[in-house]
Amino acid sequence: MSVSQVILLLLVGYSVFTLDKKQKHLPVPTLLFLLGIILSFIPYFAGMDVTERVLYDIFLPALLFVSAYRFSPKALKKNAGIIGLLSTVGLIVTALLLGFFTHVVLGSMVSITLVGALLIASILTPTDPVSVVSILKQSANNEKVADVVDGESMINDGTSVVLFTVLLGIYTSDKSFSAASFISEFLYVSLGGAVLGILFGWAVSKAVHITQHKEYQVMLSIILSYGIFHLAEHIGVSGVLATVASGVMLSWEFDHTNKEDHYREALDGFWGVVEPTILSIVFLLMGIELTNHFKLEHWGLMVLLFVASLIIRFIVISGVIQFFAFWKKSIGWKDTALITWSGIRGTMSVVLLLSLEAKVDGEAELLLSLCFGVIFLSLVVQSLGIYPLSQKMKD
Template sequence: MTGLVHSSVFIWLLLLTSVVAMLGRFIKIPYTIALVLTGLFVGYLKLLPGVHLEPEVLFAIFLPPLLFEAGINIHLEPLKKNWKIITALALLGTVLSTFVVGYTLHILLGLQLLLALLFGAIISPTDPISVLAIFKRLGVAKRLSVIVEAESLFNDGIAVILFSVIQGILITGTFSLAQSELAFIRTFFGGALVGIAIGAAASRITQEFDDHLLEITLTTITAFGSYMAAEGFHVSGVISVVAASLVVGNYGMKRGMTPVSRLAVLSFWEYAAFVANSLVFLLVGLEMTNISFRENLISVVIAVIAVLLGRAFSIYGLSGVLNRFGLSIPRNYQHVLVWSGLRGALSMAMVLGLEASIPERSFLIPVTFGVVLFSLVAQGLTIEPLINKLGLTTTNEELRDYQNLLGESMALRSALAEIDRHVHMGNVSQIARDDAVKSLLERQKEIDDLIKELHLNNEVIIATERDKAGKIVLTAQRNALQEAARNGIMDYTMAAKIIGDLENDHNEKHND
């Protein structure tokens, strides 16, 4: 990334992301899409000349923290419950999409088949970050969120492997189906083994000490080290980071870290992913201003249609097969999965990283950028209306009314407690107190009746309240155990183990 190493440029980029994040509170569009549009604006005005999205930097610097942060936050329980669906969509879906897109472009644009398949692999990885933010805000079912996030996490690695295999065939000019399949399997499972080994080693080491700074450092080494080690062994660095993060998140952090350390580690990675993601999307917008779409506009339109066709074919087709085997994917889930398959920086990095000897490289770059731009803007800005239309949001009118009533009730109870405190201190007479609280008590009775009515008749509210109550109970138990350990009433290791068991029980109940 030319010039990014210069500290002033880095600070300017961070400042831009901060401004967009602050403005995002007032503008109702996803933060990542706002960053892309900002990058386009800044790029066209040439306010940051010489700043580019270099594929080597994205793969080695930005990708590991993004993958690692996503992986450590995925719980194994919902993953295990949906692993067959996730595997089918990530593995078979990516391969199927690659071939559908490739053959469509081969037929409609007359592109050489291998080059068309290479484009299919380049454009196959999905980027769900902005979509997941919308899911969280709208209260979309956790099962759909898990499927979308996990599919994206794994299809990134599979797409990169397909890209490497097809590009190798183009460069060498030789093709063997058996050798290609073997290379794919070796790269995928080799990366997984490297990641599991490094993640397990890091998890074991964390059990030997309790220092959140050391544990943050160790997880940082794990994230970047698993990528570098896998690439050194010529296997998938992306799959390696994903595997390492799942091991650390579901084993190392629960068994080897105290709750305090775990919170510090999660906070660090949340920030690291925020910075990396912000810079990547801003650079995506900046990079797009260096590409001329005018000469390839028809090709971009055809490519967009091909990509949507490939995504639809893989999602609807595989869902139909999975549903026949009892692995239910509701129809409205399928529609969201198709439209939420946004393309992002990984596709751009792969196409920019194409070997110079690849024919039609100058054609593939603008077409890829055009598809990514359409995906981020057109699909990204319309996914929320689609979710609302399909009835997948739980943020309904009654829930909002219920939350407003709870807020007013809390304010009334606080006011009553405060005036009673002043009566006890002698600042207010009992007669004045009774006169002041009469209307408050009448309103409190009205609110209590309304809350009770809503709570008994709305399934969404019942589920929301059950989840909230579970979190309150878990927090109280965690705090009590930590206090007991600090005061020497019980062993700290035993307290950490009990807290881990309580958290696992809570996640099992609330991650369906």
């Protein structure tokens, strides 16, 4: 991926953000994704090398940090129970149900092992709230639904990485699955990442006092977002959850102890530029990469898997809601359907797919094709349906 290619992608992104005046009806990430598919047919862009390391190491930490930093600590505290259950136990149950469905139903039509089916499910369970949350808040005027969708997507990325890593190890080396081993690894990786992120987020919130120069304070936030991610990955805990936890902790500290110092304004200005810049590149790259694996002969299976994933997600969310008296009383099937539909697959699913591609070296083309097809349907169908569905659910 050359510098000139990146500059041209940024130019495309700038043009889309500037010209797209109907972002509720046609969200920018969806439009960028579709334009990326078009660009893939232009020889200059078709040869771009999109790897999981580029997305995971360079782009993902910034996206995770800005998402967590902007998330309201008050909203997280208020909805911590349902967000935590949905993004951990709920995600694992969703992956198991979708995996068994894939093995039994799709496996009767094409050759898919149970581990391969579970691997597909682990790739398709993390959600991406980009553009969805703002649309929900504008159109549905439902803060609690938007907060749950946003909070779930932040944390379930970390859960999905742990689940995917375990299943990939079994898939590539025929390791046996041990429930006790999985639970212990999951707790170590996830809790270790979260604790590390909280500690460093708190430390940076105090260190920001050392200088009054806003530029240096912004520099410190960059060090935090990338430093904590790679430190966590280096010591074997979740870099995703560490980055999310550090962003949430920094935001919480600023709200409670540093209101008068206006640190947030400087950080908001910087990250407000970084976010659309990275989103432009990432979603265009996702569209370009899609055409390398998309197989039309699997179209029927993709649609079936996509529909099944929505139905299973609706069932799991409905079940999780029963554990919370407030949500059980205040939320109906319409809100549940809206949360279900808002669970769009995006960046993390593509990162996991590219990780699978790198590890299996062309041996799992069917898995790649099915997953990219579902991601395509999710980004297009669900994104375009968010606004009309949220309007309909208000009636």
